[in-house]
Amino acid sequence: MKSFGIEFVPMELFWKTTYYTMQAEKLGYDSVWITDHFNNRNVYVSLAFIANYTDRIKMGPGVTNPYLIHPVYTAQSVASLNEVAPGRVICGIGAGDRTTLEMLGRKMESPLRAMRESVELIRAQIAREKSGYEGRMFSTSAGARFNFKTKGEVPIYIGAQGPKMLGLAGEIGDGALINASHPRDIERAVSLIEAGANKAGRSMEDVDVAAYTSFSVADDRKSAKKSVVPVVAYIVAGSPPQILERHEIPVESADEIRKNLAERNWGEAFGAVNSDMIDAFSICGDPDQCVEQIDDLFRTGITHFITGSPLGPSKKKSINLFGNEVMPHFKES
Amino acid sequence: MNYNEFVKQVPRTMRGPLSENLIDIILEGDESLAIPPSLAKTILHYWQRDQLDSEAGLTNLLKATFEADPERTLKVIDTFDLKELRMALQPA
Numbered sequence: 421m422k423s424f425g426i427e428f429v430p431m432e433l434f435w436k437t438t439y440y441t442m443q444a445e446k447l448g449y450d451s452v453w454i455t456d457h458f459n460n461r462n463v464y465v466s467l468a469f470i471a472n473y474t475d476r477i478k479m480g481p482g483v484t485n486p487y488l489i490h491p492v493y494t495a496q497s498v499a500s501l502n503e504v505a506p507g508r509v510i511c512g513i514g515a516g517d518r519t520t521l522e523m524l525g526r527k528m529e530s531p532l533r534a535m536r537e538s539v540e541l542i543r544a545q546i547a548r549e550k551s552g553y554e555g556r557m558f559s560t561s562a563g564a565r566f567n568f569k570t571k572g573e574v575p576i577y578i579g580a581q582g583p584k585m586l587g588l589a590g591e592i593g594d595g596a597l598i599n600a601s602h603p604r605d606i607e608r609a610v611s612l613i614e615a616g617a618n619k620a621g622r623s624m625e626d627v628d629v630a631a632y633t634s635f636s637v638a639d640d641r642k643s644a645k646k647s648v649v650p651v652v653a654y655i656v657a658g659s660p661p662q663i664l665e666r667h668e669i670p671v672e673s674a675d676e677i678r679k680n681l682a683e684r685n686w687g688e689a690f691g692a693v694n695s696d697m698i699d700a701f702s703i704c705g706d707p708d709q710c711v712e713q714i715d716d717l718f719r720t721g722i723t724h725f726i727t728g729s730p731l732g733p734s735k736k737k738s739i740n741l742f743g744n745e746v747m748p749h750f751k752e753s
Numbered sequence: 754m755n756y757n758e759f760v761k762q763v764p765r766t767m768r769g770p771l772s773e774n775l776i777d778i779i780l781e782g783d784e785s786l787a788i789p790p791s792l793a794k795t796i797l798h799y800w801q802r803d804q805l806d807s808e809a810g811l812t813n814l815l816k817a818t819f820e821a822d823p824e825r826t827l828k829v830i831d832t833f834d835l836k837e838l839r840m841a842l843q844p845a
Contacts, residue, residue, distance in 0.1 A: 435793035436780055442800055473797050736780055 422718060422750045425451035425630065425726035426739070427482055430461035434469045437461075440735055441470045445477040447743025448751060453482025453512055453597075453632075453726060456489070457520065464497045471505035478508045482632070482726075483579040483597060485516030486538040487526045491558055494538070495545035499570045507572055512597050513538055514579025517658070532584055533557055539576050539592050546570050577630065583612050590616025595628035595724070601702050604666065606631050607720040614721075630724035631717050634702040636732045637741050641705045647733045648702045649693045650686075655701040656693065657681050667700035703727075707745035714746065725750075756815045759838050760808050767833055768806040774829045775814040776805060779821050787820045 426444045428437045441452045452470065456463040463481045470479055479501075484494050494511065502509040515531035528534075537555035544553050545560070548570060552562040577595035580586045589596035590613035598609040614624055634655060636648035656664070657678035661671050673692060680689035698704055703713045714725055732738025763771060779788060779796075796817060799810035818826040819842075830839050 433793070435790070435797055438797055439776075439780065439800060442797070446803075473801050734781070736777065 421723065423450040423628070423724040424747050424750075425449060425453055425724060426731070427453045427455065427632070427726055427728040428466075429455045429457070429729055430463065430466045434461065434466055437466055438470050438473050440739060441477065442473055443736065443739050444743065445474050447739065448747060449477060449743065451478040451510065451724070451726070453480060456481045456484040458488065458524065464501065467501055468504055471501060471508070474505070476508070478510050479505060480510035480574075480577075481512050483512035483514040483577075485514055486534050486558070487516055487521055487528060488524060491538040491541040492545055492560060492564070495542040496566065498542070498574045499546050499566065502570070502572060502574055509574050510577060510595070511542065511574050512577045512579055513542075514597070515585065530557065532588055535578060535585065535588060536592060539578065542576060543573075546574055575628070577628070579632070580609070586612035587616035587619070589613055590622070590627055591620040593627060595630060597630050597632040597726070598722070599632050601631065601633040601635075602667065602700050603716040603720055605663070606717050606722060610721040624721070628724050629722045630726050631722045632726045633728050634730070635727035636702060636704045636730055637707060637710050637738050637746065638732045639706060639741070641709060643733050644704045644706065645698055647730050648698060648704045649690045651730050652697050652701050653677050653681060653689050653693050656697050667696065669697055669700060707741055710742070710746050711749045714750070718750065756812045757808060759841050760811045760815065762837050763811065763835060767835075768811060771829070771833055772806040772811055772814055774832070775811070775818050775826070778818045778825050778829065782822050782825070788817045789820075792817050792820070
């Protein structure tokens with residue numbers, strides 16, 4: 421089955437993010453993911469608001485991280501949300517990004533270990549296990565349980581980009597959130613997830629594999645492109661050399677964009693983003709072009725496609741375009 | 754201002770497109786901070802029930818858009834050629 425999700429960065433008022441999510445739900449989207457950054461509105465306040473006005477769409481953080489939010493608090497948050505929206509809560513968790521962590525004086529230590537223990541601890545906590553949890557990075561004492569009853573499980577999706585994290589997602593995740601948009605990157609990621617799943621004696625049917633893309637749709641490609649350029653600039657600037665080389669993007673070009681972004685020279689930074697970069701790091705175009713690109717991604721074996729920021733020049737219009745002109749191509753096929 | 758009385762003057766066929774244009778004002782405008790949270794929640798209530806183009810839905814939308822951006826609201830009303838509504842809403 422093919423699922424479709426949408427991501428929102430809660431930079432806007434709570435009611436606006438909720439309005440857009442309701443619009444997405446009415447059009448048949450399956451999931452909504454709210455990013456978790458200290459400098460935007462709070463993810464769980466956003467989700468609680470959304471939960472009150474929706475009935476079907478699944479929802480969760482996309483993604484939180486264990487360095488800033490202790491896994492026990494993540495477990496508490498998603499379990500509480502699951503009371504408001506029973507059976508609709510999903511939890512995306514990743515290692516976070518180094519720049520944000522460093523801003524708050526935190527280091528990304530042993531990300532694989534941190535993620536494995538976080539997933540184990542969140543599950544144990546939601547299951548209200550009595551024995552406590554003993555990990556190398558996280559531990560709880562016996563009896564450190566919630567004082568409230570929890571009902572049901574919350575599927576945990578692991579946000580991943582590197583080979584080992586993708587393998588871990590296949591090994592222990594209920595889902596994987598692949599942080600990429602190009603079929604070549606996604607294909608490689610799917611095979612790593614599959615290897616991880618096989619290693620753990622699981623099958624790919626046990627893992628909901630999602631492409632968490634930078635996405636922009638508009639009536640015409642030019643407008644869609646214009647809207648996606650700033651997001652692509654940041655992706656290029658933050659991509660490791662091996663990923664840039666895979667897409668034949670000169671490392672020097674990325675260095676130049678990074679420098680200009682750091683100096684807030686937006687015009688020069690965004691002006692240096694070319695079509696190759698847009699093709700490598702986003703799904704972008706008019707509805708027909710998006711259908712074609714998404715079709716390529718589904719052929720790699722993903723089961724879930726997520727439209728991430730910026731969505732398009734106008735959120736409302738882009739959600740309508742995707743829901744009315746892109747999604748039906750897959751939902752009805 | 755009794756927006757409900759004004760909304761009654763809007764022909765039914767125009768209510769859907771008008772509500773779409775009005776919601777754009779508050780979604781796109783930074784001025785929407787001026788909308789009280791209770792009014793924003795009322796709008797979501799009508800949106801949830803697909804009733805933003807009902808009399809009550811439009812009444813609340815007009816309240817909100819006038820709070821957020823009176824100038825753009827009047828421009829939208831002009832687009833729909835709602836002369837009586839325009840006259841009634843025209844600032845003194």
